[in-house]
Amino acid sequence: MSRQATIKDVAREAGVSTFTVSKALRNQPHVAPETRKRVLRAAARLNYSASKSAAALVSGKTKRVALLIGEQITGWFNGNIQEGVYDVLSTHGYDLLIYRAGTSEERAAFFRNLPAKRNADAIIVVSFTLAQKETKALQELDMPIVAIHSGATSFSQGSIRIDDCESEIEAVQHLASLGHTRFCFLDRFNPLPEYSWGANQRIIGYKKAIDRYHLVDCGVLTMDPDREHPARTAADRIASMTPAPTAICAWSDDCALALLSELRQAEIRVPDVVSIMGFDSSDVAALAGLSSVAQPARDIGAEAARKALQLINGSPLTEPHTQVKTHIIDRATTGPAPRDEGR
Known part of the structure; x- marks a missing residue:
């Protein structure tokens, strides 16, 4: 196998410096037309292609x-x-x-x-x-x-x-407009409590909306993957609450979909008994008919x-x-609050 040509080979063939070869191949200014042609012909004869690493040496950029x-x-x-x-x-x-x-x-x-x-x-x-x-x-x-x-x-x-905070306020407001007054928030699990990955603006927005619209907060639940069946645990807690929430806001679609599956297995009808709102509007959420706050x-x-x-x-x-603005997409998991709020 023949050796691959280098920029030094092209420079030697064209009778110029490697710096001039680099400028000519990248079509930079201050290279004489005849010199540029000579470099291009030499590169073509040697079947030379400039690597990004070689270009970085001259431009100072890694690309x-x-x-x-x-x-x-x-x-x-x-x-x-x-x-x-x-x-x-x-x-x-x-x-x-x-x-x-x-x-x-x-x-x-x-x-x-x-x-x-x-x-x-x-x-x-x-x-x-x-x-x-x-x-x-x-x-x-x-x-x-x-x-x-x-x-x-x-x-x-x-x-x-x-704006995570405002987006969650709008989610709660939307559910409240459907007649819901008792809410619960399903939070993600933070795997690194010793580090802050960011203030949980969605919970902050949720609590602001509860206060602003005089709603009932039935609690914040966390999906803890270290526990066996975390979504089932959350569903059991929701089912046992008195009074029970009729609207659930989830930190993400993943949290919401896991809970949705468990509620359906427990024969708790969604959205007839409880409505669920996710966050993201992922492809899977759309396929599952999950209502969600969409972010692009x-x-x-x-x-x-x-x-x-x-x-x-x-x-x-x-x-x-x-x-960037978010917007709410209503699908099959949100509906009017049940007339009989008991289960």
């Missing part, structure tokens, strides 16, 4: 953007964020690097080693509330930072988020990538911090 994700990479929200980021980066010749901080060890290792400093031109941070030392570490990277769904934005030059996660990822590329290119952001 990569890092994405730092808390919790699991494969969840609906994080998966759609990745899709949106990739949609934009791939059309601009950029690669996507993904770093997961789903455990205490992974999070500590990332901020200790800061691999993005060597490997990327910008970093997009998803759903983090940073500790002071973590904020300082990111700022010292001296690269563009874009935040997704972060309550604080001082560490970033750009951000995009929904893929679009959010795409906008974050566009902001990152603008910052990489030195262009000012016309709207550094963007807030």
Whole structure:
């Protein structure tokens, strides 16, 4: 097998420096037309293609953007964020690097080693509330930072988020408009209580709405995966409450769908006896007929990538911090409050 040609081989063949070869192949200015033609002919004869690593040596850019994700990479929200980021980066010749901080060890290792400093031109941070030392570490990277769904934005030059608090208020308001007065909130489980992944604005919004509309809060339940059958435990508690809630707001579609399955197995009719509202409006939620607060996660990822590329290119952001609207999608799991509120 013949040896693959290098940029030095092209420079030698064309009789120019490697710096000139790099500029000519990337169609940069200040290269004489005849010199450019000579370089292109030499590259064609040698079947040479420039690597991103070689280009980075000259441009100072890696042509990569890092994405730092808390919790699991494969969840609906994080998966759609990745899709949106990739949609934009791939059309601009950029690669996507993904770093997961789903455990205490992974999070500590990332901020200790800061691999993005060597490997990327910008970093997009998803759903983090940073500790002071973590904020300082990111700022010292001296690269563009874009935040997704972060309550604080001082560490970033750009951000995009929904208003979780207001979105949950609207969910409660919608159920109240259907006549529901007794509510319960089903929360996600925080696998890392020693770290803050972000203030739980959805619970804050839920409680604000309960007070604002003079409703009854029957309690906040948590889906604890360390317990056997966490959704069944939540369903049993809801069924045993006195008075029983007629409307359930869930932190996510995943929580809501798990509860929905258990309630149906317990022969508690949804929505005749109790209505359930999820959050995200994922593909699975749509297939299952789950009512949900819809957020455009893929679009959010795409906008974050566009902001990152603008910052990489030195262009000012016309709207550094963007807030995206959510909307409620009514499906089969929400309906009018039962006339007889007892079971």
